[in-house]
Amino acid sequence: MPTRFLMGLLVRTLFADWAAASGGVLMLDDLHRCDEESLPDGDRAAPSHVTLMLDCCRALTAAGRLEDARDLVHEVLSDGSRLPEDLRLNAYAVCADVERLLGRYDEAEAVAQVALETLPRPLPDPLPAGASDLAFKYGLVHMLRGTYRQARALVREVAGAADGTGDVARLGLQTLSAFGDVYIGKMDTGMPEVARCARLVDGLPDAAAARIPEALAMIGCAEIYLERFADAFRHLRRGLRVTSGGAQHMAMHHFPGLSFLGQWTGRLDQARQWALEAERLARSIGADDAVGLAITMRAAVLIWARSRRDAAEIVALAEEGMRGTSPGQGWWAGAAAVQLGQIRLMSRDAHGCVRILLEEGGGEGLPLAQPQLRPEIMATLSTAALRCGDRDAARRWAGDAETVAEQLGLPVQRSNARRAWAVLHLADGEHAAAAKLFEESAEGFRRAGMPVQHAWTLVLGARSVAAAKGPEAALSWLDSAVSVSRSCGAVRVREEAARVRAPSRPLSRPA
Known part of the structure; x- marks a missing residue:
């Protein structure tokens, strides 16, 4: 039986299952056309045959058979110099994507770099077919490695050359460029570009959006960092919808974002379920870093939802x-470290908190940490340093948190910084100043729609409020904290409120 027929049958079977499960979003017409052409004489594959092989690679990837996809695309590239330019670029893009999903970031970057170096300079108009997708895969690898600054110039160059074309793949690249700027803290360009890309993606039908599912994940994650939680939920959920039943490796990137959102917005039970689903999908394709982060995110939910x-x-x-992530290897380990540091602090391991946050953050100044999260991390380090008995370090970290939060202009991060200073004033017995800052911080979290942090801040500030305004005011704060925590399942907040207002403590109302 001819090789072409067998491959065509395999691809049609894989894609048919995928398409049926995803509501018929994917089209098989291109695969049927490949069956109408023959393999040429000699040992060089016809373009139609190479196209079929690449489609098979994508189908195998979507089915989670990453090693099989890698073997096949490497077979295509074994004679890559003889391929037409568009197929060669597509083949390198497919290969880089598979290597990335396997967690082989060095290999993925090298594969993409080899092909990108063949593009003529200055970039031609129009761009060669496949150039946008290749630049997208290259930028995405650097994003996950935490080295996006190295890729930014090239991504923006290709995205700029593609600007205004209306092509879906190029919109995906422009979205990556916008997200990348937010990710590295270039808010002046990143914020408006994310908003523009969000409008364009919102205008796509699901069939088109399914071709760039990473774009919805990146927009949603950018909106988390920009504290636009409702928009983030909308885009991440749509991303799941357009990938439903197929391309599970794409859904794997949406679930961590949803779990993180669930933590912040008080959907603790959902956040745990989303973390479990992220772990399941990551295990199914052997993505160890993603498995590790999902487990740590689940623990970050449980520290609030379970008893002390x-x-x-x-x-x-x-x-x-x-331990399941690769230390110092970018986003996965960095995000897991932030979660673990906060969990250790909540578990009275202040030294362990400082150690993990500094190790993964790159030391003083946290150069490896995401800029949008630095105030939160610095505020955590401030409280941890105070518990370690290092007041000078605690003040330094609180001051850094305040400075960076003001630079970013993000309300939630300002609330984190204010709470760090409030804790310091409380420790110094400056209760009036502490109560004021606790109140501002709690109100900031409330307005942002973060009930767990709102309630926790009320509990932390109750003693200063009692000293500054009287026990009735403090007890009112604790009542509010308990009410809020019940609505979101934050058992830990209720326990701490009960501990603060225990009969042996002066906050209790007379019997």
């Missing part, structure tokens, strides 16, 4: 997840 007596078990779970 379960802290040791939750810390062990978080550390298991952290």
